[in-house]
Amino acid sequence: MARKFFVGGNWKCNGTVEEVKKIVTTLSEAEVPSEDVVEVVISPPFVFLPLVKTLLRRDFSIAAQNCWVRKGGAFTGEVSAEMLVNLGIPWVILGHSERRLLLNESNDFVADKVAYALSQGLKVIACVGETLEQRESGSTMAVVAAQTKAIAEQVMHWSNVVLAYEPVWAIGTGKVATPAQAQEVHIELRKWLHVNVGAEVAASTRIIYGGSVNGANCKELAAQPDVDGFLVGGASLKPEFIDIIKSATVKTTAKSE
Numbered sequence: 001m002a003r004k005f006f007v008g009g010n011w012k013c014n015g016t017v018e019e020v021k022k023i024v025t026t027l028s029e030a031e032v033p034s035e036d037v038v039e040v041v042i043s044p045p046f047v048f049l050p051l052v053k054t055l056l057r058r059d060f061s062i063a064a065q066n067c068w069v070r071k072g073g074a075f076t077g078e079v080s081a082e083m084l085v086n087l088g089i090p091w092v093i094l095g096h097s098e099r100r101l102l103l104n105e106s107n108d109f110v111a112d113k114v115a116y117a118l119s120q121g122l123k124v125i126a127c128v129g130e131t132l133e134q135r136e137s138g139s140t141m142a143v144v145a146a147q148t149k150a151i152a153e154q155v156m157h158w159s160n161v162v163l164a165y166e167p168v169w170a171i172g173t174g175k176v177a178t179p180a181q182a183q184e185v186h187i188e189l190r191k192w193l194h195v196n197v198g199a200e201v202a203a204s205t206r207i208i209y210g211g212s213v214n215g216a217n218c219k220e221l222a223a224q225p226d227v228d229g230f231l232v233g234g235a236s237l238k239p240e241f242i243d244i245i246k247s248a249t250v251k252t253t254a255k256s257e
């Protein structure tokens with residue numbers, strides 16, 4: 001089954017109203033491949049979701065960067081999945097390493113969030129990835145498999161899940177994984193899905209890469225057979241995000257050759 005290229009722009013905790021308007025205008029004016037070729041999802045901080053939803057071009061979609069683990073209620077400072085649905089936000093990023101590491105979100109907690117968000121009809125970008133220490137000790141696959149396993153135990157239908165492999169050592173460091181390093185983990189994750197979930201899910205689930213993706217390195221990464229797109233941080237705030245979206249054509253060119 002063909003996996004549509006997916007490009008997410010994770011703005012993290014950045015932006016002002018003025019900056020948001022500027023970025024969205026730049027995106028609106030850009031010529032990018034059609035929706036048949038690439039799915040683009042922009043993820044601003046919660047407070048800017050309504051503004052971005054109003055201004056964003058209709059062929060791009062929106063994600064929140066997090067949501068509460070269960071139904072809303074007396075949880076000060078949290079935003080529930082129901083609220084995102086109510087606002088018409090279709091996607092949510094869950095399990096980002098910044099939340100796992102800085103806010104101590106465990107594999108099980110992330111998996112609970114994924115399950116609840118899916119149950120409310122949200123689509124989920126679920127993030128996994130190892131730290132530098134884990135990579136250097138040779139436990140990369142064990143770490144990402146454990147993170148994926150916790151999620152897989154709770155997911156019944158994978159059609160609304162995108163798996164994002166984001167090695168922590170590559171996030172915001174300018175130290176991008178080599179195409180071979182990314183492909184190696186992506187193919188292992190796909191094999192893991194094949195063995196533990198099923199052949200159809202393994203073949204159809206998009207596994208995207210995140211960590212210092214930019215306009216210069218995106219094409220080579222996109223050319224890897226198991227890299228189905230990107231989750232972009234810093235570069236998603238810059239005009240080069242458009243070049244990253246355009247790297248989707250690497251797949252269509254490869255196919256038609």
Ligand SMILES: O=C(CO)COP(=O)(O)O
Binds near residue numbers: 166213
């Ligand atoms: O964490 C990321 C996307 O979620 C990646 O961030 P950078 O692209 O800034 O390295």
